Amino acid sequence: DVKVTQSSRYLVKRTGEKVFLECVQDMDHENMFWYRQDPGLGLRLIYFSYDVKMKEKGDIPEGYSVSREKKERFSLILESASTNQTSMYLCASSLSGSSYNEQFFGPGTRLTVL
Amino acid sequence: AQKITQTQPGMFVQEKEAVTLDCTYDTSDQSYGLFWYKQPSSGEMIFLIYQGSYDEQNATEGRYSLNFQKARKSTNLVISASQLGDSAMYFCAMREAFSGGYNKLIFGAGTRLAVHP
Numbered sequence: 186d187v188k189v190t191q192s193s194r195y196l197v198k199r200t201g202e203k204v205f206l207e208c209v210q211d212m213d214h215e216n217m218f219w220y221r222q223d224p225g226l227g228l229r230l231i232y233f234s235y236d237v238k239m240k241e242k243g244d245i246p247e248g249y250s251v252s253r254e255k256k257e258r259f260s261l262i263l264e265s266a267s268t269n270q271t272s273m274y275l276c277a278s279s280l281s282g283s284s285y286n287e288q289f290f291g292p293g294t295r296l297t298v299l
Numbered sequence: 300a301q302k303i304t305q306t307q308p309g310m311f312v313q314e315k316e317a318v319t320l321d322c323t324y325d326t327s328d329q330s331y332g333l334f335w336y337k338q339p340s341s342g343e344m345i346f347l348i349y350q351g352s353y354d355e356q357n358a359t360e361g362r363y364s365l366n367f368q369k370a371r372k373s374t375n376l377v378i379s380a381s382q383l384g385d386s387a388m389y390f391c392a393m394r395e396a397f398s399g400g401y402n403k404l405i406f407g408a409g410t411r412l413a414v415h416p
Contacts, residue, residue: 194342216402225308227390227406235401243403275344279402285332285351286402290344 188212189291191276197297204263206294208276215281217259218288219243219251222273234259235281266298301326303393305407312381313415319366320376320410322391328352332394333374334404335363339387347389350374378412386414 192207210217216235220228220243230243232251240251248270252260259278263270273295277288302325312318324333335347350358350365358365366375378385388411392404 218403220406225408227303227305227408228392228404229406230403233401233403241401273342277344281402285349287334287346287349288344288402288404289346290336293342295342 189276189278189289191274191291191294193294194292195295195297197299198263198266199299200267202263202266202298204266204296204298206261206263206274206276206296208259208261208278208291209257210259210278210289211257212278212280212289213256214278214289215256216279216288217253218277218279219249219259219261220275220277221245221270222275222293228275231261266296268298270296271298272296301328301393301395301405303391303405303407305391305410307410308408309411309413311413311415312378314383315380317377317379318381318412320378320389320391320412321373322375322407323371323373324391324393325372326393328395333365333367334392334394335365335374335376336390336392337385337387338390338409339384344390348376381414383414383416386412388412 189210218233219231234253276291279288280286333350337345348360391407
């Protein structure tokens, strides 16, 4: 059974803390994505990666960075968490190549920054 | 710029009836793909159905089907014989122009569906 896992379902951090969100997929997918989901805004792409050590900015990269040292793992980093980064964070992965390849999602991490 | 619009923030339907969730998109690309995802209250996103811009027939997957009207740039999701377990958020998404196999998606704001017994 294919799977994308995220390190935490719920996370509470304080303003200014450095936050790491981890995502692991077991499907040997080339592409990995980080989204944040806010009510009324749908999912917005933060960063994505198409290969190990390769990354591209999405639509809302400000305040975030990412790391992909291994193919199966894609980390989202909040260098100095702020209250406006309170949100649901979703990781996804997909094969590259075919245009109909869907993205597979993890269960999400609900982050609260106090 | 590419954009997805879901104009129905919330919908409700009686169990066993059919329901249509609307989605319109804006793109200047000739080649694109359209996806629908379901998000139950547990939070995970579940892929439901895909329609390619060159597909001549409407996509179907079990109780899910798409009413794809290319000229109107709409791809409405039809759920037949609704079940209580269909209560969830539903997202329409479009794959951006195929470039390097990235398969980036643009999502709409979603529609929350409630199925009543």
